[in-house]
Amino acid sequence: MDQTPPSSDRPAAQQTGSSRERGLDRVIALLAHLHRVGRPVRVGDLARALSAPRSTVYSLVKSLTDASLLETVGPNGEVFFGKSMYFYGMDYLRAHDLFERARAEVDRLARETGETTQFCVLHEGKYTVAHMSSGQRPFRVSSEVGVGIPLPWTASGRLLLADFPDAEIRAMIAPGDLHPPRSAAMTIEEFLAAVAAARQEGSCITSGLIDPYTHCIAAPIRDQAGRVTATLCFVVLVNTPPERIASLRDMLVASGQSLSLAPVAKRE
Template sequence: MEEQGTQVIARAAALLRAIGSADSGASTTELARQAGIPRPTAHRLLSALAEEGLIDREHTTGQWSLGPELYLLGAGAADRYDITEQSRDIIDRLARESGESAFLSARRGDETVCVYSQEGSFPLRSHVLHVGIRLPLGVASAGLVILSHLPDNDISGYLARTDLVSRWGTEHSEKSVRKRITATRRNGYAVNPGLLVEGSWGMGAAVFDRGGRPAWALSLTGVETRFRAERRLELGKLLLDQAHELSMRLR
């Protein structure tokens, strides 16, 4: 019975994360697929979450979105976990000086979640990231740079229990991810050379908490032509400088 209760909580949490990752709501079928749950079970759990005010359902479209009770709970947790106010000027500076889209992502277990963004002045943009999207560690520049700065044992444990290939392709095999980890550790910053969407590049630098753990990441995204080799060196230095400033600020 205790195991069943734990499974229900895990499934409900998976559905909430899936809703949070959706840009403008999602259907029951979509959420069930993302959470890996049978559709009838997903519908039953979604209905129960809605009764508690944790999610809402649009009557005309049937799509689910996060509800008011989650906002209240989130406001209570913000004082402890939200660093948006401390980092807002840094994100704005990244966007202004690079011309690219700048993002702040937070580590949440085996994932990163984008929590703040600022558009740059360059008219062509990558639309891979948006506030609320969740991606596994090792996927996109933010997830890669955080994973790269974890201890070796943590990296090995994560890669052993995680299948990135089935959803993200062969470029996310353990061998490929470890190769990018080596490059990230050498450079200090991570590079995503269009692995999620062709022609859409990203770069990221880790931000560390008071204990020296990689808890957040700053990243820049844009079109491939804006991320040539020479400019990557400039953007990498910019990211590392700003990530260091934010890490010092948080300490």
């Protein structure tokens, strides 16, 4: 029998704590929604997206705006991320040396090769571009900075999972993740084999998984323990000669090793 007292009979401290937790959850959901849509949103639309009372969302928006975490940026009262977000992001970069060094390396590689270059990480179970520098090739890049993409759709995704046990990978990959938009569906066993191959090779090349006109070339960046913590990636045209692809791969591997915090064992 449920012995939990009704909310009106619960201690005031318990009700207050629960209310604060709900408020924090809504703040996180609000910020996540703004990040997901990537544009200013009216408060009424935020309330509908969060399935929350309009008065509650107005109150949250006011508190976040007062803290400069949000700003009113549109003619109809739309809100988006504020200046404090920028400063917090700069604090993150200062505290994480890899991100700052990787950004510089991506810009250098794009400048010297003319190819679109990316620095990629695993974020909330998705492949996510943390920094990108466009090359000189006139083609559309299929992934944007900060947008999560299913790991099986990318070369980097295979490397980012290289140190995960198969059981964890199975739990992380949803059935829909195994259906790239521009390629045939794969089984989880096929994807696990691709992860193992990338682990063994120390790099990965995929073709046409998201965009039928591009290859993706990726190399790992490792942490102090030697685990893959991020990747560098080139996105190149599908008609790029094989010798050029091999040269770009070797360049990425060298750059990844230079950014890594632990030496990489040579493959036998």
